[in-house]
Amino acid sequence: MKSRKSVREAIAGYLFTSPVTIGILLFTAWPVLQSLYYSFTKFNIIKSPVWIGTDNYEKMAHDPEFWQSLRITAVYTGISVPASLLIGFLLALLLHRQLPGIGLFRTIFYLPVVVPVVALGILWKQLYSPTFGFANELLKMFGLPPYTWFSQPESVIPSLIIMGLWQAGGSMIIWLAGFQGIPAHLYEAAIVDGASRFRRFWNITIPMISPVIFFNLIMGFIGSFQVFGQVMATTAGGPLNASNFLMVMIYKKAFRTLDMGYASALGWVLFVIVLLLTAFIFRSSRSWVHYEGEVR
C-alpha cells in the first residue's frame, strides 16, 4: 500500500509545483531557446525571422558600439559593486551595536533603496543640474571646482556610480543579517584569550561573514551587469552614447530600431559573460569562503 501512497504524493507534488514548472517552460525555457534561434536570424517582429547564420555575432565583433558598451558596463560594475559593498559594510558595522535610536538610522540608510527608479532618476538629474542642482554647491562648500555630472561623456559614469552608492543600504541589510548570525561566544572566547579588536575582526568577523561577501558579490555583479532603469531614467544612454550600457543597447536595438536578431545575440553574449563571471566567483570562493560546520 505504501507505493500507492507515494505515487499519490508524487502526483500531488507535481500538481502543487506545476505553476512554476509551467511558468519556467513558458516564460524561461522556451524563450531561451527561441532567443538563441533569433540570434542567428534577421528579425524585426513584423516579418518572420530569416536565418543568417553567425552574421549577428560577426557584426558584433566589429561593432565599436558593442565594445564601448561592454567596456563601460565592465568599468561600472568593477567600481560600483565593490564600492557599494564597502559602503554597505561600513554602514552595517556602524549599526551593529546596541544604542538607543539605532533602528531609526537603519531605516534612514535603507530608505533610498525603496525609492522607485524613475523618481530616483528625476531627483538625481535635479541634484546634478549644473546651475540649479546641489551637487556642485556641495563641491563649492569644500572649495572644489564644479563638475559636469550627466552633461559630459567623461563624467556620466562616475555620476551614475555615485548615484548608485546612495542605495548601498541594500547590501547593508544583508551585512547586518550576517553580523547578527555570528555567535557571540566566539568573540567572548577571543576576548578571554586576549585577542585585540583587530584580531577579532580579522579572524572571526571576516571568515564568519565570508558567505555573505560571496552572496553579495554574486548578486551585485549579476545585477550591475544588467543596469538599466537608473540609466534610462537619467541619461537614457547619453551623452554621445557614453552611458550606453549593455542592457540599454539591447533594449534600444530590440524595441527602438527593431533589430531583434542582433539584440538577441547581444543578450546571449551578456548571458555568457554573467555566467562566466559567476562561475569564476564560485571557483575562487572555495579558497576564501568559510562555511560554518563544514569539514575541510
Add this chain to the structure above:
Amino acid sequence: MRTSGKSALLAYPLLAAFAIVFLFPLIWMVARSFMGLDDLYKVPPIVFPTKWMANSYSEIWSLKPFPTYIRNTGIVVLCSVIGATLSSALCAFGFARLRFPYRNLIFGIVLSTMMLPGAVTMIPVYVLFSKLHWTNTLLPLIVPTFFGGGAFNIFLLRQFFATLPPDFDEAAKIDGANLWNIFWRISLPLCLPGLTVVAIGTFMSTWNDFMGPLIYLSKEQSFTLALGLYALSPGEAGGSTIGTITTAQLMAACSLAIVPVILVFFFAQKKLISGTAISTGIKG
C-alpha cells in the same frame, strides 16, 4: 561586538553624518515641491523654500491623467501580489513537504533561473505577448506572476514550510484531511510571516517596476505610475517639453509616487529585514 560608552560617542556623530547624506536628496525633493518659481531657479540653489506653496500638488492632476496611471498601477499591484503570493506558496509547499521524483533537480532549475539575465528571455516573451495582442494591456505585467511568483519567493517560503513540524501533517492526515486542506487550513496560516514578506516584496517591486511597463505599454491610457512619471519628465522619449512643467510639479509627482512605498516600508521593515536574513541562509 558589544558597545562601550566610548564607541557610542564615536558612533553617533558618524551615524548622524551618514543620515544627513542619505536623507538630504529626499528632503530636498519634498522641499522643492513646495517652492514657487523664484525659489526654484535661485542661483545658488536653496534647500528650503522661502515661502511654502502647495499649489504644485493640485496642478499636477491636470498635466497628465494621473488617476488613470494610479488605477492601472493599483490593478497591476493588487493582481501581482495575489498571484505571486498564492502561486509561490503552492510551489514552496510542494517542494518543502511532498516527495516526488526529481524534486531537487526541479528546485535547482527554479533557483538557477534567478541568474538568467532578463535580456535573454525579454524578446521572445515580448513576441509571445504581442502575438496574443496583449501589448498595451496590463496582462503581460500580471499573468506571469501567477506562474510561481519568482524563484526568490519560492525559495523564501520553502524555508518557512520546511520548518513546520511534520507532526501537523500526520495528525491532520489521521483526522482525514486531504492535502489541500493541510496546505490551505494548516500550513498557510502558520506561514503568515513569510507570506507577508512575499506580499510586501511583490508590492514594492511591482509599484517600482519600470522596465516591464516601458516594454509593453505605449498608449497613455495603459500607463502605470512609474511610466507616467517617466513620460512627464522633460527630455525623455515622448516626455514633456521643457517649460511645460515646473520642477516643483515634477518633484510633487515624485513625492506622491514615493509615499505608498515608504508607508509600506515603515509598516513592514522588521518583517522585510528578517525575510532577507532568512532568504540569504543566515539566521537573523
